Amino acid sequence: MLRLEPRSTQSLSAAWLSPMLALVLTAVTGGIIFLAMGKDPATALYIYFVEPLTSSSGLSEVAVKAGPLVLIGIGLSFGFRAGIWNIGAEGQYIAGAIAGGGLAVFWYESTSAFLLPAMLLTGILGGMAWAAIPALLKTRFNANEILVSLMLVYVAELLLVHLVQGPWRNPMGWGFPGTRVFPDAATMPLLFTGKRVHLGSVLTLAVPFIAWFLLARTRFGFRIKLFGSAPLAARHAGVQSNRIIWQSLLIGGGLAGLAGVIEAAGTIGQLMPDISPGYGFTAIIVAFLGRLHPVGVLLAGIAIAVTYIGGESAQISAGLPKAVTGLFQGIILFYLLAFDLFTRYKIVLPSRQAVQQ
């Protein structure tokens, strides 16, 4: 019989191969699903995974969608490495959009050059504040951060709906839920005329490299990794668990908040109930697909963004429901988790086993 044997170190080739394999197998599974739905699998797969990359407007849209996914995914990867499961990034994203976007709502006639930087900063603080709640309840009262952070997603969503329908509603908006459109001073400059990609994408690109530096070259990064892989050893080495919990939740919340305010000030240009197509949850997949490595998360964010855009155009051109994208995301993660086995264990064949014994 086949036997599993733990590896002493994680296999590097398996670590890189398994996300690739997961993507390929998801495409194969997707083809089968399309076939079952009575669509031509080749055409549908082309629309999903290739077409977004073939035009400049497609690439611009991929950059727009990848931005928040990468930002949130990087933030989450710090926590996931440390074994802190912040799954409420969606709420922190909304909190950031509310906090940062709120400035633009109050100073809707401003032309100050300081408005946008101030919004970004308050956006980060808003996301951090929302993440501070599970951090405080976890460190002070031992409350499970998974459930607390997730419950706060619903609270943030309801708060946003309340604000844009009530006190912050655009007085000239014919009663539609949504704030005033942000002034120019509160809007991310576009990079190219006629495309939606904006300055936020450039800012986003810097984050993986800062994160890589933090994780690979600083004591802080070492503590996070140690805490996640060997909590007992970490405690003996003087790593304080409360500090790690606070740090990883604040980083995750801050980056999610930044993503939220960039989305509000960039792609959307106002606050409204639908400011996120579930970025905070999809970013969990992005973080895992990128193997919790900053550069990996960057690539994974782009890959998942392609399926978002592909899903939108498939809805228009092939009449496929948008929900297929969500199904794909779940399937990718399933395959990935299954292949993870090979990064941690090696399969021992019976003959070699006999020789060894």
Add this chain to the structure above:
Amino acid sequence: MTELIIASIMTMMTAATPLMFAATGELICERSGVLNLGLEGMMLIGAVFGFAAAAVTGNATLGLLVAATSGAFAALIFGILTLNLLSNQVATGLALTIFGTGLSALVGVDYVGETIDQIGSIHIPILSDIPIVGRLLFGHDPLVYLAILILLGASWFLSRSRWGMILRAVGDSDVSAHAIGYPVIAIRFAAVTFGGLMAGLGGGYLSLVYTPLWAENMTAGRGWIALALVVFASWRPARVLFGAILFGGITILQLNAQAAGLGIPAAFMSMLPYIATIVVLVLISRDAIKIRLNAPACLGRPFRAER
């Protein structure tokens, strides 16, 4: 006034029932040492497949069976990944929720806005006609009783039956249970499947009895609230009953308060069940030692037989 109170209590029980189903299943699963965070996804899968079956066949009872079965199938995916392939239980549970959200939305596209024949309340002659008490005790829909019955059954199973004790042993020390010769993986598979069955039933209750219609993401976090209920109940089935009724009560209370128009914005009232979950978690978890004593010792840890 009495009529209003009776009606509120009746609806409170219907709000509590899906939580009872899902939380009882998860409790058994966790007692065997497996943490399945995919409750929300399994409930959505149960809700949509149950509704689709009922809409196609016109038979709501069949719909419930389909709901439970589809929940169990979803749990099997989770079981294969976590028990056979030793994947991380937290990550796999999240994947199951994301998968279930996507799958249910896809399957449900054709059923949005459709209606079905609802499962009605039972009516026992004489007993149900007793003023006030009659309806409170004998006037619910049959699934309310089923949920309570399963809950009591789970309580008996864990504390009194041989297999219940083996299940607890597996959850508290998988290595020793394996050494004695119990099939750890098989027992955990059974527990995970039961969890899926119950979550599917809870989801089916939502789409077939509670609303009854299908809407995308209609569980609205109930799967997560059920997970919190298991902690609230300190992994004891009887306490799930209290927790579920408490949360059902809060849900109905805020709905009634919204209808009465107390001047509090509706969004803030809708936040109540979620905030209550957080408050309850804090109150229960404050005592770290008590949690550690009550929680199954092997919860969330993968098991690989050495020999």
